[in-house]
Amino acid sequence: MAKEIKPYVVGIDIGGTNTVFGIVDARGNVLASSSIKTQRHQQFDDYIAELHEELSKLIEENCGIERVKGIGVGAPNANYYTGNIEHAANLPWKGIIPFAEVMSNKFGVPVALTNDANAAAIGEMTYGAARGMKDFIMITLGTGVGSGIVSNGHLIYGHDGFAGELGHVIVRRENGRQCGCGSKGCLETYTSATGVARTAREFLETRSNEDSMLRKIALDTITSKDVFDAAQDGDQIAKDVFAFTGQVLGEALADFVKFSSPEAIILFGGLAKSGDLLMKPLRQSMEDNLMPIFKGKVKLLFSEMKDADAAILGASALAWESK
């Protein structure tokens, strides 16, 4: 009686600090995972040698390479079409890195690559809150704001592989905040974790007569977590920071709906866990700003991926799609 061979995929998430990787089954269970430091090697060849060694070990100990159907990679500035990482500002290797090709040669399996927000969207569609959905938008609220857009069951990569930069849509054309991308007024400067801290600093400065728990913290060191804690304790300025963040994000989401008319918008990342503090003003603002034909139709959901595994799962989901 032949035993059925259970297939696996590998997910790799390359962050500025850590590169995490794991082996995943078709139901989204992470069999085993490990990590290396992204910044240890200035030379890409040295980095890839260490990654190859550690990942080979993990595969060997758990399932064997013959059961690995493919490898999916989430990385900044990753180009899905070419498999390259192109000029990533926060990675040590400069220029254009042919990541997929090098990995595929080393392991002898297909390797697919995209940015982390796109990977999160595919992960959500494969294992999470977007199962069965053909049209949704994933918004990741972290240090920055990322997005992955799925339309008619397919991720929108665009002509060059770089579609879905919704964190850099301009939400304030006048006196907009300076963004790292070079533009002013990008969504990311308002609704990322750093954007929330920035709003708190602004509010504390412009409302200098008003008392706030946040005044105990040096202005330059306030984090979104500090603002969240203060708001939980009833601090008015902190609560207003979340109200403003929800307002701005809701306005932006209403515009995104006009583009692709999604069934749902799925939020991921630390800020998405702020509960009603963010969600109440966000829902209200989105609905207020939707055109009549879209009102009450778009679900606002949270990611169903477990935090610890989300990056690996998202990247791994890409591998199920690869040929």
Add this chain to the structure above:
Amino acid sequence: MAKEIKPYVVGIDIGGTNTVFGIVDARGNVLASSSIKTQRHQQFDDYIAELHEELSKLIEENCGIERVKGIGVGAPNANYYTGNIEHAANLPWKGIIPFAEVMSNKFGVPVALTNDANAAAIGEMTYGAARGMKDFIMITLGTGVGSGIVSNGHLIYGHDGFAGELGHVIVRRENGRQCGCGSKGCLETYTSATGVARTAREFLETRSNEDSMLRKIALDTITSKDVFDAAQDGDQIAKDVFAFTGQVLGEALADFVKFSSPEAIILFGGLAKSGDLLMKPLRQSMEDNLMPIFKGKVKLLFSEMKDADAAILGASALAWESK
């Protein structure tokens, strides 16, 4: 020797005033066309009876129904998924009209329906400037501003069939102009033909000391054509109206690129023919507002569909796709 049977499709464009229809071959030649008045009949049944009679005559005289592969329809508030026209404000028939079903029963061929901007996008992909393109955005600059978005070779209809309302993306959040959709600051209120006339009235009022040819025309009756003529004659206020229109449209297009990273943006409609008056500031503004990774990559093109036939061609293109 069997003669090859050349297939045809029918395109119908339902406008507020006229319903135009024609028979089209695979290369985009309009074999014959005709029209009826959309508003003549308050009852949908009477309208459809007249359309059936006139279209049947046209088909009979030209190719015969057996060579018609399908019928494509462009109409306001048309839902591609259901084949219905839903609550169209400028058509005489209220509520939900099962247009595709009724037509398909009458003619015995497949009937597909979408809004006019989506039809224009499919037309452009089938016969026009977007042949061979898999990722582009069509922007129609008419009385309103419409859009059709093609990603990976497919039109984005969204979850409910109403995707692509880019004319209603908010481009001015503060003191934005009131739009017919209920929101303030929609792109359409600035870059449609009526938006251009509105800008001219604003400029004439706020720059009341400045001379302009447009002052010979009663403020309420100024049209975009008047502004174009004055700008052609060197009128500074009129030229500034186009510069402002290009600026606003360029900012918006740069944001659209962040969404779907198209190979090209294709402009259609009267305003698109304003030449350098509009195009120079538009190109400049779009490039200035693009993120570094997109700069210099996105083509700005004009529709290649002949004006007289564009509506019929766009609608007909939908029929080649129908099953």
